[in-house]
Amino acid sequence: MTQPVKAFTIDFDLVTGLSKKTPSTKRTLSSMKGMYADQGAYDRKLQDDNDPLVYEFYELDIPQTSGDILFGTSVLYPGKVGNEYHMTKGHFHTILETGEVYYCLSGEGVMLMENPEGDWQIEKFSPGQAVYVPPRYAHRSINTGTEPLISFYAFRADAGHDYGTIETKGYRKLVVEKEGQPEIIDNPKWN
Ligand SMILES: O=P(O)(O)OC[C@H]1O[C@](O)(CO)[C@@H](O)[C@@H]1O
């Protein structure tokens, strides 16, 4: 018989989004090679800002079964690469039919989603709003503001992460700053 998993409680600070109890997984700019549209701006920023931290999140030690739930906070720091806002890599779930929920605690931004059939959707993140990512949709958080974008997420623990075409072609759409405002444009690399 398998051992029952022990209940636990974990802290996530309401201001920083971070936990004192457990270390986060950190993604710095160098882990996102080829993902920003402006390669020149990426190379310059990597060097000038000494490989800055773009986002961090939690990978808690929870069994990856269909009945368990992976959860944690995601803290996406503000900034841009060229005119493209800081974003997460984004992923499909390996079990494609898996949805996910994000509850925005602070900051502002958007969740960009697309499915393999070519549909894409975008939802706004603002404090107190929950975004539902439906099954089949790759999802990428984008910070369009000037403060960290902090959200709490939960999804079925055996879903897995599939970076698939995202690491090579990216998403069909990009979110860039134009005249001080976020704008959705076609990704020139997607064809
Ligand atoms: O896999 P990515 O796109 O780097 O982003 C990681 C984010 O996605 C999640 O896996 C949730 O789907 C979180 O752990 C984290 O916020």
Ligand SMILES: [Fe+2]
């Ligand atoms: Fe996910």
